[in-house]
Amino acid sequence: MLEKRPAAAPTSFPLASTLRIGIVHARWNTECIDALVKGSVDSLLKSGVKKENIHIESVPGSWELPHGTSRMIAASQIQASSAATDLMGATSLLDGEDSKPESQTSSGPLDAIISIGVLIKGSTMHFEYISEACVHGLMRIGLDTNVPVILGVLTALTEEQAKQRSGIGANAHNHGEDWGAAAVEMASKTKGWAEGKLAK
Ligand SMILES: Nc1c(NC[C@H](O)[C@H](O)[C@H](O)CO)[nH]c(=O)[nH]c1=O
Numbered sequence: 001m002l003e004k005r006p007a008a009a010p011t012s013f014p015l016a017s018t019l020r021i022g023i024v025h026a027r028w029n030t031e032c033i034d035a036l037v038k039g040s041v042d043s044l045l046k047s048g049v050k051k052e053n054i055h056i057e058s059v060p061g062s063w064e065l066p067h068g069t070s071r072m073i074a075a076s077q078i079q080a081s082s083a084a085t086d087l088m089g090a091t092s093l094l095d096g097e098d099s100k101p102e103s104q105t106s107s108g109p110l111d112a113i114i115s116i117g118v119l120i121k122g123s124t125m126h127f128e129y130i131s132e133a134c135v136h137g138l139m140r141i142g143l144d145t146n147v148p149v150i151l152g153v154l155t156a157l158t159e160e161q162a163k164q165r166s167g168i169g170a171n172a173h174n175h176g177e178d179w180g181a182a183a184v185e186m187a188s189k190t191k192g193w194a195e196g197k198l199a200k
């Protein structure tokens with residue numbers, strides 16, 4: 001039987017310690033959501049991302065994930081530009097550490113974002129419409145912003161399917177682990193591609 005997860009990336013990513021990663025998650029089916037967020041965070045930390053560079057926000061449901069994803073990316077870019085302004089406004093090298101503008105702490109654009117939701121089929125077509133709109137919206141945001149958006153949305157036909165993919169129960173696998181690794185890989189590669197670098 002084929003593994004339902006990606007093969008490990010062929011290389012390591014030394015830039016991981018400099019990466020800023022966002023996580024935006026829905027608040028439906030929170031037993032699975034909590035496990036998936038933890039799996040993603042643990043994977044990011046294991047890959048070398050610093051805890052202070054992982055920014056987690058929530059939205060009501062998966063329908064709101066595209067909006068939350070888009071606005072978190074925009075907010076991080078606003079933060080980065082105001083940090084640059086603060087830096088230019090710095091008066092002299094003689095300023096003490098305490099004069100460092102607040103925005104010079106860990107601020108900067110997000111290098112990737114993981115959008116996490118758990119949709120479970122009910123008795124109407126609601127599931128189909130939200131699933132379709134959510135995944136297409138997230139794809140568009142990634143392509144429009146050039147910030148890698150990792151698809152962390154489970155579209156399960158049963159609660160058991162959702163739990164199995166959240167690492168809950170016997171022989172279950174937490175897909176959040178894969179999403180964290182994908183975020184580090186795509187963030188690192190996107191940084192290199194943005195500088196015109198290609199693998200030899
Ligand atoms: N049924 C599920 C939902 N439904 C809520 C919507 O996502 C949305 O928040 C609401 O319609 C208000 O706009 N959301 C999930 O994430 N998972 C579900 O199973």
Ligand SMILES: CC(=O)[C@@H](O)COP(=O)(O)O
Nearest residue numbers: 120121122123124126127
């Ligand atoms: C994904 C959903 O919106 C679904 O869980 C709602 O259930 P129902 O279709 O029975 O209203």
